[in-house]
Amino acid sequence: MQNSKDTKVFKIDYDRPTSQQLFDLLRDEIVAMVLPPGEKLSENSLSDRFGVSRTPVREAIAKLVTLGFVEVRPQRGTFVSKLSMTQILEARFIREALEVAITEHVAGHAPPELVAECEVIIDRQHEAAEQQDALLFQHLDDEFHQKLADCTHFERAAGLIQSEKAHMDRVRNLSLQELGGQYERVLEQHRAILEGIKAAKPDICREAMRTHTREILTILSKVQSMHPDYFEQHSADSEVTPQFTG
Amino acid sequence: MQNSKDTKVFKIDYDRPTSQQLFDLLRDEIVAMVLPPGEKLSENSLSDRFGVSRTPVREAIAKLVTLGFVEVRPQRGTFVSKLSMTQILEARFIREALEVAITEHVAGHAPPELVAECEVIIDRQHEAAEQQDALLFQHLDDEFHQKLADCTHFERAAGLIQSEKAHMDRVRNLSLQELGGQYERVLEQHRAILEGIKAAKPDICREAMRTHTREILTILSKVQSMHPDYFEQHSADSEVTPQFTG
């Protein structure tokens, strides 16, 4: 184990179920690439690390499996899923479908305050772009989309978007600096979506959102060539043993 | 307990994990309304019924919770989720978003054999309609949509559609006989979608699929008035469900 170096020791509080806290922690660490793709996640090791029994660990892992972040090979081990081009493209597809549907829906039912709130976000994104603050910029991007989703009151749809987006965030977090030239383009996409909403034109929204959700495609192959070891080998013959940097 | 009357005793085979078998069984029974909304699902009772320990039962229940079929109230009990108008409308919304995206995608990339296979399904649906076989008709409807989804090779999207549709199937299974007058209308919708695919016109597909996925709305309020006890009472102090959608 390399706990003391790569991972922090977290306190478990007793207000929320342990398994839920573990789920949140592990998901965040996976998305943030603290737990890199292919990393072994032994249930026993996790139990030791968090000072809990295997039961809540298993429940957290089960949820991560259903979301595709973790892979369990019976009697062999549990591993952080490697990045898969297929999976990422599908996550993008699902996200586009839901985001498009949401923005079309919002275009017809936008409360006045929504537009104002989105404009504030866009302004703040402009500032973040000027200061080259990629992390803040991405956070505000999330906020923008969350605002639209909230407007529909479809909580589950918003949750699905979040979990699909998380797969893409793993890629994004590998290339935050690559975002450089894209600030203005992304900002313009947000503005276009908002214009469609203000004009109550679902067609405009749809096309603008499509363009926006396809932005990830511009960096995908570059990231893959930069970090081939994080990606699944889809030749199926050569299985790379999980790396231990002990 | 009313086991001997309403529920069958299932054999657990030892090829697949017990928890997964339990998940499938319970989900099917919930969708089929064998386990009606509001039914108490004691972990101990389920353990006894299936002759297994609580551990796999809990894992199955955890999955059902993430899909919204089951509600766990800590230290109080586990219950089959009541039908919720909000939840059903949202499931329909998500399904429409994904089905529309899929059919638009297929309209551009349809392999020749797909059209032929879909036409066979439509023919069989025509026969099922003539024989008033609602169950078969609905099964063929599933098959039609599955064919389109398979064509995209987006397995997760297909899975999401399935699980969202399951919420609507609970409603459908309460009013199978109500389907009577809808056979021809639904058939015509399938034909319209297929025409759009054959013509490689995503716009046609989109509108046809939208119409199709909104069919459920025609029976929704009727079902609610027929079975008010199966629906959630959405009084003002509606409690936020603690499930985390991830």
Next chain:
DNA sequence: TGTTAAATACTTGTATACTAGATCCGAAAA
């Protein structure tokens, strides 16, 4: 009879023990 309080029988959450199978590593054999 009506009300309150203690006792009992539930519930889920967590910890631990055990099982069967997979992997790894070293020793023995060719």
Next chain:
DNA sequence: TTTTCGGATCTAGTATACAAGTATTTAACA
């Protein structure tokens, strides 16, 4: 040196035991 075999040690899956909180029932009291 290479190959094979066997045991030690991993793994996840399952069963059981315990803890803590809730609901219901019962009993005592007014």
